[in-house]
Amino acid sequence: MNPVVQKVTERIIERSKATRAAYLEKIEKARIKGPHRGSLSCGNLAHGFAACGKEDKDSLKAFTKANIGIINSYNDMLSAHQPYEQYPDIIREAVKEVGSVAQVAGGVPAMCDGVTQGQDGMDLSLMSRDVIAMSSCVGLSHNMFDGALMLGICDKIVPGLVMSALAYGHLPFVFVPAGPMPSGISNKEKAATRQLFAEGKVGRDELLESESASYHSAGTCTFYGTANSNQLVVEVMGLHLPGSSFVNPGTPLRDALTKAAAKQVTRLTDLGTEYTPIGHIVDEKSVVNGIVALLATGGSTNHTMHLVAMARAAGILVNWDDFSELSSVTPLITRIYPNGQADINHFVAAGGMALLFRELLGAGLLHNDVKTICGEGLEKYTKEPFIENGELVWKDGPTEAADPGVIATTEKPFKQDGGVVVLDGNLGRAVIKTSSMEDPNVVIEAPAVIFESQHHLDGAFKEGKLNKDCIVVVRFQGPKAIGMPELHKLTPPLGVLQDKGYKVALLTDGRMSGASGRVPAAIHLTPEGIDGGLIAKVQEGDMIRIDPANQAVTLLVDEAELAARKPAEPTLVADERVGMGREFFGALRSHMTGAEQGACSLFVDEN
Template identity: 65%
Template sequence: MNPIVERVTQKIIARSQNERCQYLAKIDAAKSKTVHRSQLSCGNLAHGFAACSVDDKLSLKNMVKSNIGIITSYNDMLSAHQPYEHYPERLKNALHAVGAVGQVAGGVPAMCDGVTQGQDGMELSLLSRDLIAMSAAIGLSHNMFDGALFLGVCDKIVPGLFIAAMSFGHLPTVFVPAGPMRTGASNKEKVRIRQLYAEGKVGREELLESEANAYHSPGTCTFYGTANSNQMVMEVMGLHLPGSSFVYPDIPLRDALTDAAARQVTRMTEASGEYLPVGRLVDEKVMVNGIVALLATGGSTNHTMHLVAMAKAAGITITWDDFSELSEVVPLLCRIYPNGPGDINYFQAAGGVSLLVRELLKGGLLHEDVHTVAGFGLHRYTQEPFLEEGQLVYRDGPHASLDPEVISSLEAPFVKHGGTKVLSGNLGRAVMKTSAVPQDRQIIKAPAVVFDSQYAIDDAFNAGQLDRDCIIVVRFQGPKAIGMPELHKLMPPLGVLMDRGFNVALVTDGRLSGASGKVPAAIHVTPEAYVGGLLAKVQDGDMIQVDGTTGELSLLVEADELARRTPAQPDLSASHIGMGRELFSTLRENISGAEQGASCFKF
């Protein structure tokens, strides 16, 4: 093992010892010596199988066959989740074929940041993660199940499902992906049209046509945002079947992998004799593997919050300092749009997860000695799935990149450190996705232009007020303030300013996730302005330094001057009502800061 990776892992193990022991004791206590439904009364059980077929009723009565709970995020509005429509039927058939039963235990909400971008609904997005966890927990709380299959892909859905899975950590669990859509309009063309629209040079009709050509069919969006980062991280953590993350939704191989996921979960149940609950599968080494995968691929900065909250649900404490230390030794091996020329389908064609895992194992950057849903040892994830005469088989994956512009090697990485940088200074702590930012743009020192709302920036841009070197400060966007919306609506105008030759950056207590693009952005600033962070005292014209190379985030104003200032206190009431936001007040009030996972749960 790389000594830094080993050192960080051991620090996490030591730091988490008490909470992890308590967690493992909890899931051990929840374990059943027989099928879980045997603990139910006759009336309970009758309610639990009342709607089943005659054969399934007989199977559930006999207390021998395993019953697998299916939690689905299906809806047919969102492209990533539409493919799940027929998964329950398929999974049930595959379970029947191996002598098990499946029931849809419940559904969870699945919203799309792409639809809500720049809209009021975006202020529910981050909060939905914990709601998804609670929704899944309700489905599994009937105690009818001996294992679980989680169907989810996009931004908050997978982290929320993971947190629920850890809450039911005594159940063997497999996560079942649905795959990306095929590549549509080129990324370069999409960005070009967006920036032309921001400059008023093309109209809404041209913009809509471009967007529809990019997002055009079932499957995840093909850029490397949070959705595809979810899939990458979950596979390297061993919670997907090897090679299953980036297979198209509508081909026979995807169906075969879905069937295999159903079979595999039964092999980990108590009845199989090879019991492996997900709460024991996921340990400190597995969490470190997830962080390494994120860093090596320049994945979504949302995971600097999600992985913290996910780990906590398993009794494991990780910090931003862990990300920072690992980032110093984990090289950037992938450039996937918006960090490079090719999208996730190019990544898959260039060698995909199997090649990435091979390279990282070769460098001692991943823990090989871990449990996975495919068996013990991460070497299993250097293999790829294929169909031979209709049967699923695995073969050794590529040993070298088929496109060095998309996947590099340990010997010639794109950058010698990871794609995410933790920043700190008197403004607080933040993260920057450096993998997307040109090297000559990672150090910005400029006067602040301060906004308390993202919606005011368009007017300032259109009026030419931002045509200068500046650092755009967008504050009161944090979790407690308004739910921490993503601010991607800002990227086209800020990209235009960069193209005009200005040195610009963004500093915010809001989010940008994995699609931040080329603009240097210090995001997730904590403490947020709403709870007393120094952001609330920044004024127009104050000099700020953002340094993605050293990790500096500093307000260059004398301490005496700052002490005399009164923090801004904008009226946020309009962001707390309408579009369902009033229903989420309790979550906002109880949510933790970004560095603590932005979670409402008290693990």
């Protein structure tokens, strides 16, 4: 093992000793009660299988055949989740073939940040993760299930599903992806049209045509944002079948993998032959593996919050120092948009997950002594799935990239580090994604221009007020303020300013997520402005320095003056908590932890 990866892992194990022990004790107590249907009264059980056919009722009465719950995030507005409409039928039939039963245990909401970006609904996005976790727990609470299949893809959905699965950590869970849509127009072309629109050089018709040619069919968006980062991380943590993350929907291979996942979970139940609960798969080593794979591929900065919350659900305590130290020794070995021009389908064609596993294992960057849904170790994940003579088979994956411009080797990486840097200073702690930046060590020292809304920046940009070196400060965007929405409306105008030769950067207690691009962006700043953060004391024209090489973010104002300043009063927060259902989320908002603690409302009683 790489000594730094080993050291960070041992530090996490030591830090988590008490909470992990308590978690394992909890799930063991749940396990020894046996198949839970046996503890139900006759009336309870009759309600649980009332809608089943006679054969399934007889199976469930016997207590010797597994009942598999399905948690489904299907809706047909969200392209990534539209394929899940047919999955329950596929799963029920596959499970029946091995003598077990499957029931849809519940549905969870699945919103699309691509639809809500810049809209009021985006303020619910991050909090929806916790709602999904709670909703899934409700679905599984009937005590009817010996294991479950989790159907989810996108930004907050998979982390929420993982958290809820870990709450039922004595049960086995298999995560079932739906795959990316086929490639549309190039990401470079799409980004160029967005920038031309921001400059007023093309109209809305041209912009919509470009966007529609990119997001054009069922399946996950093909850029490497949070949705595809979710799939990669979950596979590396051993919760997917090998090579299943990025198979296009509506293909024979996709259906075969779904059937295989359904059958595999029955083997992992306490009634099966290979009992493997998710609480034993997700341990400190698998969490570190997930972080390393995220860093090696330049994945979503949202996981600096999601992986923290996911780990906490298993009694594992992770912080940003762990991310930063792992990033320092994890080479960047993929170029997938926005870290390059290739999309996720190009990544698959270049060698995909099998080659990624091979490279990281060979370099000692992944722990191999871990459990997965396929047994011990990660060697199985260096294989690729195929349909051969009508059967699903796995064959050895490639040993080198078909396109070295998309997947590099650990010996000759695109960058020597993982491209996620933790910034620290008098302003607090923030994250910056350097893997997409032209110069990852650029220092931006410039006067502050302050906004309380991403929408207000657009007007200042159009009026030419930002035609200068500046650090754009967008504050009161954090979890407790308005739910920490993504601020991607900022990216095109800041990119235009950068192209004009101005030194610009962004500082915010809000999010930029997996699509953080070439503009230096110190994001997820904690403590947030509404919760005592110094960002609330920044005044127009104050000099700020963002220095990734030295991991620093500093407000260059005399300490005595800062002490005398009163924090600014948020003028927009009250209005941004009302409408589009936002008023119903006040309790969650008020209990949200800081970004480094996972921006989570579910563990507040223990923090």
